[in-house]
């Protein structure tokens with residue numbers, strides 16, 4: 001499959017000799033959903049800041065469509081139009097007075113006309129179910145509301161690649177459902193998605209591929225079922241096999257689930273499988 005974005009041998013240390021990236025390699029395939037998992041301080045945020053050019057590699061390179069990226073002003077502008085980033089902290093992202101203005105900023109900056117920009121903003125706000133917040137001051141919103149506004153701002157840009165740093169953190173269950181639906185709409189139009197999370201169940205529910213980070217390196221990258229189903233690979237990063245995947249793999253091993261049947265991705269699908277299993281044993 002075609003690779004849209006790639007990090008090769010990235011190194012970054014912050015002042016005080018903190019090594020955040022230690023020769024990190026990662027590939028992002030076009031049209032895929034890639035989940036990045038790893039403990040606090042593993043370098044996830046630092047990597048995302050390199051992937052859209054906010055930080056410049058101290059060694060190594062970032063490649064977009066196979067071309068090494070440069071950090072001149074024009075290059076950075078073009079790069080950030082194609083690769084959007086939603087920061088971990090919404091307060092670091094939002095700056096306009098009202099929600100509508102904040103989400104409008106990107107589309108207007110793309111040079112879109114006022115009508116088209118307005119259309120995109122309305123769609124983005126609707127998709128995250130925050131149309132009712134349009135005229136509210138951004139600094140008076142709850143954390144989860146701010147988070148949704150920040151995501152709406154990135155969605156309205158319709159980037160080729162959208163990087164999201166812990167997008168589900170602080171959202172309620174409906175918020176996460178709306179987030180995934182909004183991202184799915186974007187993906188259907190061709191956007192490649194990369195997101196960090198500490199939630200293995202969410203990663204399994206939604207990602208095609210998974211990369212495991214540990215101490216500034218990628219220690220495993222591959223298909224979600226392969227990486228998340230490998231308890232030995234997960235142990236060093238203090239993660240466990242997602243519940244639905246564990247149930248599915250056990251059901252396969254016991255012959256309850258056919259080898260070629262899809263594995264359950266959601267808890268509800270795993271519960272339905274257990275239910276069927278119970279009924280078969282009762283009868």
Ligand SMILES: Nc1ncnc2c1ncn2[C@@H]1O[C@H](COP(=O)(O)OP(=O)(O)OP(=O)(O)O)[C@@H](O)[C@H]1O
Pocket residue numbers: 014015018019020038039040041042043044045046047088
């Ligand atoms: N602005 C900074 N100045 C100095 N050190 C930093 C800075 N930002 C991050 N670090 C350090 O760099 C390392 C990687 O941090 P990073 O924020 O990339 O990790 P992370 O995987 O995103 O963690 P989390 O899961 O907590 O968000 C950590 O050791 C952190 O303390």
Ligand SMILES: [Mg+2]
Pocket residue numbers: 044045046088165
């Ligand atoms: Mg982080």
